[in-house]
Amino acid sequence: MNWASWRDFFAMGGYALYVWGSYGVVIGLLAMEIVLLILRKRSILRELLRERSAARQALQ
Amino acid sequence: MPYVTPENTATWQHQLVDHFSWFKYSSPQTFFPLAGKLVPWFAIAALLFAVAGLYLGFFVAPTDSQQGEAYRIIFIHVPAAWMSMFIYVVMAFWAGVGLTFNTRLSGMMASALAPTGALFTFLALWSGSLWGKPTWGTWWVWDARLTSELILLFLYFGFIALQAAIDDPRRADKAGAVLALTGVINIPIIYFSVQWWNTLHQGASVSLKSAPTMVATMLTGMLVMVLAFWMYSIAASLMRVRCIILERERDSQWVADYMSGVK
Numbered sequence: 339m340n341w342a343s344w345r346d347f348f349a350m351g352g353y354a355l356y357v358w359g360s361y362g363v364v365i366g367l368l369a370m371e372i373v374l375l376i377l378r379k380r381s382i383l384r385e386l387l388r389e390r391s392a393a394r395q396a397l398q
Numbered sequence: 399m400p401y402v403t404p405e406n407t408a409t410w411q412h413q414l415v416d417h418f419s420w421f422k423y424s425s426p427q428t429f430f431p432l433a434g435k436l437v438p439w440f441a442i443a444a445l446l447f448a449v450a451g452l453y454l455g456f457f458v459a460p461t462d463s464q465q466g467e468a469y470r471i472i473f474i475h476v477p478a479a480w481m482s483m484f485i486y487v488v489m490a491f492w493a494g495v496g497l498t499f500n501t502r503l504s505g506m507m508a509s510a511l512a513p514t515g516a517l518f519t520f521l522a523l524w525s526g527s528l529w530g531k532p533t534w535g536t537w538w539v540w541d542a543r544l545t546s547e548l549i550l551l552f553l554y555f556g557f558i559a560l561q562a563a564i565d566d567p568r569r570a571d572k573a574g575a576v577l578a579l580t581g582v583i584n585i586p587i588i589y590f591s592v593q594w595w596n597t598l599h600q601g602a603s604v605s606l607k608s609a610p611t612m613v614a615t616m617l618t619g620m621l622v623m624v625l626a627f628w629m630y631s632i633a634a635s636l637m638r639v640r641c642i643i644l645e646r647e648r649d650s651q652w653v654a655d656y657m658s659g660v661k
Binding site for chain 2: 351352382386
């Protein structure tokens, strides 16, 4: 085991800024990409549903 | 040898399409549900590999004798840098396939890969910068490795911007393909830059020719993170290609049929 305590773990031997600065941005941006993709899919589906109901109303 | 005319070019393309059964999946309509089924599996695999890789990287791999704990950036820096180059090659491959066989899905695959590739390029530069500061004493240096990786980011941006600027998606695919294929030249430049030029960036830690210059647990952790990023990239690109398919095929009958099943 590399770490005596959690405090020791988060301190990263004095390199906390660099190590957590890299990991935080990597994990944050990868998660953000997935969220944006889910939102993009939802907005397309919503738009297509709206178009379909508009087309049906136009027929009636 | 018959003359190549637009008519018989179309014929040999159709013959090729008939010949290979895997061309079946070059239809967006058949690929859309397949991609939808694959996404959760790749996402789960990415999460499992990431948990295993981070555990190895932080709790099993020992402290580096020279760099202390700062070296632990390697577990995301190297996989991100590899993915940035690998995704570019795959993107250029699909763009080239689209240009050659005129298959719609190939161009959509290329467009779907570009943002994920650009993201990994940025992450490689970002984590590299945060690694450079404590080890080299500088956030950035214009050496061959860093500069060529920055050019890769601009190639991705150029590809995305060029496609966004052209209204007709099929023409956007063709223009993008020419840019993507031209830019492939940059990939060997990035990879071999540390050998061809005297760079501040260190040489390859892992190569096919020589034994890795790393402790076994460090190497294993890094390779597991490569697998995690790989699975992530596949999941994200499949999610994006599904969006692109829906956007581009919105007026087709199969999308109307698919939408009748939604809600």
